[in-house]
Amino acid sequence: MLRSALFLSSLALCAATRPALLDALDRYLGRTDALRAPAAWRLLALTVLTAALYLVCLGTGTIDTQALVTAVMFFINPVYAVLALRVPVPRFLLAVVGGTAALSAAALLADPEGTPSAVLAIIVPCSALLALVICRPSGWSLARTWDIEYARQEIEKAKDKVERAKETESRLAVAEERLRFGRDLHDVLGRNLATIALKSELAVRLARRERTEDAVAQMAEVQEIAQRSQREVREVVRGYRGIDLGSELLGARSVLEAAGIDCATAAGDIQSLAPPVRAALAWVVREAATNVLRHGDARHCTITLATSRSGTSLTVENDGAPESPSPTRGGSGLAGLRERLAPLGGVLEAGPTAPGRFRLAAHVPHPPAPAPDPAPGGNRP
Numbered sequence: 577m578l579r580s581a582l583f584l585s586s587l588a589l590c591a592a593t594r595p596a597l598l599d600a601l602d603r604y605l606g607r608t609d610a611l612r613a614p615a616a617w618r619l620l621a622l623t624v625l626t627a628a629l630y631l632v633c634l635g636t637g638t639i640d641t642q643a644l645v646t647a648v649m650f651f652i653n654p655v656y657a658v659l660a661l662r663v664p665v666p667r668f669l670l671a672v673v674g675g676t677a678a679l680s681a682a683a684l685l686a687d688p689e690g691t692p693s694a695v696l697a698i699i700v701p702c703s704a705l706l707a708l709v710i711c712r713p714s715g716w717s718l719a720r721t722w723d724i725e726y727a728r729q730e731i732e733k734a735k736d737k738v739e740r741a742k743e744t745e746s747r748l749a750v751a752e753e754r755l756r757f758g759r760d761l762h763d764v765l766g767r768n769l770a771t772i773a774l775k776s777e778l779a780v781r782l783a784r785r786e787r788t789e790d791a792v793a794q795m796a797e798v799q800e801i802a803q804r805s806q807r808e809v810r811e812v813v814r815g816y817r818g819i820d821l822g823s824e825l826l827g828a829r830s831v832l833e834a835a836g837i838d839c840a841t842a843a844g845d846i847q848s849l850a851p852p853v854r855a856a857l858a859w860v861v862r863e864a865a866t867n868v869l870r871h872g873d874a875r876h877c878t879i880t881l882a883t884s885r886s887g888t889s890l891t892v893e894n895d896g897a898p899e900s901p902s903p904t905r906g907g908s909g910l911a912g913l914r915e916r917l918a919p920l921g922g923v924l925e926a927g928p929t930a931p932g933r934f935r936l937a938a939h940v941p942h943p944p945a946p947a948p949d950p951a952p953g954g955n956r957p
Contacts, residue, residue, distance in 0.1 A: 600661035635686035759912035767866040821858040828865035843881040864892035887941035897934035
C-alpha cells in the first residue's frame with residue numbers, strides 16, 4: 577500500500593514539475609506576476625507529501641537509507657530549482673537551511689538509530705546549491721537570448737519602417753514632380769495656345785477679305801509662337817526653364833494689344849528685385865494675360881508693378897469680367913501661382929472689384945535682411 581502511494585505521489589510530482597518550472601522561468605524573466613504561483617504551490621505540496629511517504633517507508637523498514645538518499649535527490653531538486661528562479665538568493669539560502677533542518681529532524685524521528693539524518697544534512701544542501709548554480713545562470717542566459725531576439729525583431733521592424741518611409745518619400749517625390757510638370761506645362765502653353773487661337777482666327781478673317789499678306793504675317797507669327805512653345809515644353813521636361821519678368825511684361829502687352837485690348841503697363845526698377853521674386857511675378861503676369869484673353873471681353877487692361885516698404889506688389893486689372901464667372905475661373909492656373917508664391921511668403925488675390933471689372937493682385941514681402949557680421953576686434957576681453 578505504501579509503495580503504491582509512493583509511486584503515485586512520485587508520478588504526480590513529475591507531472592507538476594514542468595508547469596512549475598515554466599511558471600518560475602516566466603517569473604524570473606519578468607513575464608508573470610509574482611503573487612500568482614499555483615503551479616509552485618502544487619509542486620511544494622506534492623514534495624512535502626512525497627517526503628512524508630518516504631520517511632514513513634523508512635520508519636517501517638520498507639526502504640533503506642541508500643534508497644532514501646536517492647529519492648531525496650529526486651524530489652528535492654525540482655522544488656529548489658523553482659525556488660532558485662522565484663526568490664532572491666538570501667531567501668533561497670534560508671529555504672535551504674529550513675528544508676535541511678526539517679528533513680534531517682524528520683529522518684531522525686523516523687529512524688533514531690540509523691544515519692539518514694546526517695546523510696540528509698549533506699545531500700539536501702548540495703542538491704539545492706546545484707539547482708541554484710544550474711537554474712539561475714541558465715535563466716540569465718535565456719533572458720539575454722530573448723533580449724537579443726527581441727532586439728533583432730525590433731531592428732527588423734525599424735528596417736521595414738525605414739523602407740516604407742523611403743517608398744512613401746519616393747511616391748511623394750514623383751507626385752510633386754508630376755504637379756510641377758503639370759503646373760509648368762499649363763503656365764507655358766496657356767498663353768501661347770490662346771495667342772495661337774486668336775491669331776489663327778484673325779488670319780482666317782483676313783484671308784476671307786483677300787488680305788493675303790496680312791494673313792500670311794499672322795500665320796508667320798503663329799508659326800513662331802508654336803516653335804517657341806516647343807522649345808519651352810522641352811525646357812519644362814528638362815526642368816531647366818527660366819522666365820524673365822521684363823520679357824513677360826512686354827509679351828503680355830503685345831499679345832493683349834494684338835487682341836484689340838488696350839494695355840497699359842507701369843513697372844519700376846525690375847532689376848532691383850531678387851531673382852526668385854522676378855520669376856514668380858513673371859508667371860503671374862503670364863497667367864493673368866492668359867486669363868484676360870480666355871475669359872470675358874476686355875477692352876482695357878492695366879498692369880502695375882510697385883515696390884513699397886512691405887514688399888513688391890503686382891496688379892492686373894481689366895474691364896472684361898463676365899457677369900456669370902466661368903466655372904474654371906480660379907482653377908489650376910491660380911492654384912499653381914499660389915504654389916509658386918508660397919515659398920516666398922507671397923499671397924495671391926483674385927476676384928471682381930466692381931461690375932464688369934476683375935483684378936488679380938500678387939504681393940511678395942521683402943526677404944529678411946542677413947544678420948550683420950560682428951565688427952572685427954569687437955568684444956575683446
